[in-house]
Amino acid sequence: MKKYDNKVCVGIDYIKWHSYASKQDISIDLEQNIHTLISGMSGSGKSTSLLYYIIKLYFAFCSESLFIFADFKQDDQFKPLRSCKNYFAYKNCVNALDIVYEKMHLRQEGVDKSRTPIVLVFDEYVAFILSLEKKQKEEVMSKIGEILMLGRSLKVSLVLACQRPDASVFPQGSRVNFGVIIVLGSAIKSIYDMVLPKELTMDTNYKFDAGEGVILLQSRDLKFIKFPIVINNERLYEICQEALNGKCKIEAKPQS
Numbered sequence: 001m002k003k004y005d006n007k008v009c010v011g012i013d014y015i016k017w018h019s020y021a022s023k024q025d026i027s028i029d030l031e032q033n034i035h036t037l038i039s040g041m042s043g044s045g046k047s048t049s050l051l052y053y054i055i056k057l058y059f060a061f062c063s064e065s066l067f068i069f070a071d072f073k074q075d076d077q078f079k080p081l082r083s084c085k086n087y088f089a090y091k092n093c094v095n096a097l098d099i100v101y102e103k104m105h106l107r108q109e110g111v112d113k114s115r116t117p118i119v120l121v122f123d124e125y126v127a128f129i130l131s132l133e134k135k136q137k138e139e140v141m142s143k144i145g146e147i148l149m150l151g152r153s154l155k156v157s158l159v160l161a162c163q164r165p166d167a168s169v170f171p172q173g174s175r176v177n178f179g180v181i182i183v184l185g186s187a188i189k190s191i192y193d194m195v196l197p198k199e200l201t202m203d204t205n206y207k208f209d210a211g212e213g214v215i216l217l218q219s220r221d222l223k224f225i226k227f228p229i230v231i232n233n234e235r236l237y238e239i240c241q242e243a244l245n246g247k248c249k250i251e252a253k254p255q256s
């Protein structure tokens with residue numbers, strides 16, 4: 001039996017907050033929405049929201065879950081995480097991906113019958129791809145594509161952040177497997193056009209601040225979201241460290 005909650009609050013409703021100062025949760029269903037894509041221009045709050053995402057998923061999955069973090073840029077706000085066992089920086093991001101990919105294959109081959117959640121959190125994925133030679137670039141993209149296509153039933157998730165999530169860096173149309181797509185900040189039209197279905201046109205006159213934007217669930221449900229700020233919050237960094245060191249001190253909530 002699963003030991004964790006499927007529903008996880010990932011932020012609050014932007015409109016309710018700005019109109020009535022009321023905090024209404026925006027939740028995702030982890031059973032359906034296994035992979036998350038966070039995009040937006042530089043400074044829109046992508047990396048900060050990744051920290052919050054790790055915390056929320058860790059609270060949901062907790063015991064026995066495995067979190068692996070690939071930090072291509074080595075952002076200052078991830079400094080407290082650099083000594084963690086499962087933190088990989090710059091060129092070592094390829095090792096983070098390989099660990100997760102191999103674990104997924106052991107499950108696929110039936111060698112590993114467990115289905116405890118494995119989460120690969122990847123910051124600046126597109127910049128990482130651009131830094132690679134052609135052969136390695138193709139290998140990396142193909143592994144990411146496979147995780148996107150096969151991860152759901154094998155309980156292997158991707159939480160990936162990049163500025164422009166162009167379809168070309170997600171081979172074979174695998175980008176459609178992101179059940180959660182978030183665009184933060186006042187993005188340019190071309191970013192919305194890339195990820196939103198044609199029938200959901202986005203009004204680019206909205207002036208979102210950092211950590212605010214839109215969230216698209218299962219390619220149909222579009223909401224406006226606001227992430228809480230987590231920088232300089234020591235306790236929250238401690239939780240991220242626990243997640244990335246694989247030391248769970250938090251009891252998983254029994255499923256209702």
Ligand SMILES: Nc1ncnc2c1ncn2[C@@H]1O[C@H](COP(=O)(O)OP(=O)(O)OP(=O)(O)O)[C@@H](O)[C@H]1O
Pocket residue numbers: 040041042043044045046047048049075163210211212226227228229230231
């Ligand atoms: N949820 C938030 N609420 C308020 N301010 C935020 C929030 N998230 C981020 N910010 C502010 O925006 C700044 C930029 O955030 P962050 O570094 O996460 O952006 P980014 O999209 O990752 O940028 P880059 O692409 O350059 O790495 C932060 O230093 C912080 O001051």
Ligand SMILES: [Mg+2]
Pocket residue numbers: 046047048075123
């Ligand atoms: Mg960043």
